[in-house]
Amino acid sequence: MNLAGIAWRELRHRRSSLVSGLVAITLGIAVVVGVRSVTVASEHAVAVKLDSLGANVLVLPQGATVDDYHTADIDAPTFPEEYVERMVTSALLGVENISPKLTRRTKIEGVSIVLTGILPDSEVASKPTWQLEGLEGAPIEHVCSGRHGVHADPRLQRTVVETLAADECLLGADAAQRLDKVAGDRVALEGQELTVARVLPATGTVDDDRMFMHLHAAQDLLGTGRQVSAIEVMGCCEQISEGLLSKLRNVLPDTRVTGIAQIVSTQIETNRLMDKISWGILLIVLLVGGLSIGNYMWGNVTQRRREIGILRMLGARRGGIIFLLLAKAVVLGVLGGLLGYGIGTLAVVLIGPGTLGLDVRALPAWIGGSLLLAVSVAVLGSLLPAWLASRFDPSANMQEI
Template structure:
């Protein structure tokens, strides 16, 4: 529930929601919020004043990355992206206006907007920004999934000057959009892999053709076919490892720079050993697979015919 035809929600709006909770029995928990943009460490972040106990009941998926949950009014709980942005860890202090707040803990990444927020006690934030009694929005958790739509309609009729949005519908729409994007991304990835395989194949076939004399000399001095094939595949292996590392580095660099170029939300990126290994394995796998035929052709070149071209 958020303000629509009024500048902000107030205590009376919260009382109406609480009355609905008692009357209908469809509401599991209510979590009022006050959102306020502030400057912390010369970075713009969003403070979320909440009832921390109610927030934990609503968001059972919350986990602590470092530190603990706040237990005092002057303690805050910082989302992962917000912590990376302002450069704080559990136990650090942050200054908001004339107030010093202690970072009690860091929220483990959730993939939602919570990662970019700094949570603190609702009354504490109201006193900091001098907005007594004001609320930006009210999050309501239904007891049963099937009650979400009817509950949203009931709250909308009781609060005509507000906008009531079903998070379930928003999540379903978001998941559908992400699903389409994921399938599109998979298709693009497969096309890129196919093109890469064709490029590697033609490059290796051309390299074998250009080195006919060299391969012929190797065969003439006694190198076995298996040895020739091993030389070609070893070169592909080394190139695949180097290409995989360079490819991961370029991808990581672009992902790191892109938010600064597009003015998008800056997220905390960290190098991943697993992704580096997967990148190298994919690069080596494609290279070795498509190089089998060129290696076989190199191993079966007639040394006499190859040397004749000198």
């Protein structure tokens, strides 16, 4: 037996008071773990949703407007395709996919069509609805905020598609209908015969009215040289909120970088709010938990005044008394941390899908965090009672009768 053993025996002896001390710390940790788990699940859900929505950052030439991009005016400004390389070599965190494109309005068989030159693999990666139609190859790794993994949803897997040949094109659903073309048909454009490789599914976007061909073939056909009208970027939501747009502006100073605000801002704000709430709760738990444990410890110390007097009488030093009480706080912290993690995780995993509409998963990395937090709160809350207990007058024990 040693001082820690004495602390353990006291805990076992006063189980009912142990429960009251444990409840405060367990509930506090459960709330923190629950809120953090929901926050992480929400962030993940938003990231997945953003990915499913496709590109969320648009790089345009300086002076161009988003309207220019959509209307594909023949005089719309362009910038060098080499900017793509600049973005890639800058290795900005959060840039998940880059889709450069050249758009020009043109006429095919008397029908006005927007011709869009694309790099097929990049384009398909940024358009989940295309991936549904089987234009997908092997999945590539999803990297966001340092978390690695492959999306469970196959629509969201980063994929590549067979490179379009120079004499092939893809037709949007509306464009195919207006041109009365199906896959395998041929169309004449600027004196060149192209084969319709595939008719794309209706997406409800401007893409439905477009004809797509390989970027470099389009550049050659239109005689623009290696120029592009825009670069669509899929940015990871967290990095967008942490200044990805300004970093892109630094890399490409003579361009206009815009976020698709209506998609990004609301969801990112929600995440930020959740994050703030979770840290706020953490602060409250630290304060309330610390005070509760302190109050419990003071009650315990008062109850044990006689025992502490006995130990001091037998030669225990003040440091030994402090150790005895803090050892108890550590045990409380470890038990409370483990129980709190278990209860908090179980609660949100069970109620998450039904009540919050979120697939909340356990955060194993938070086991250590819960233990550290619970032990810290318990020890900090117990410091003052332990110090005061070490100052008890041991002679009171001998004079009480």
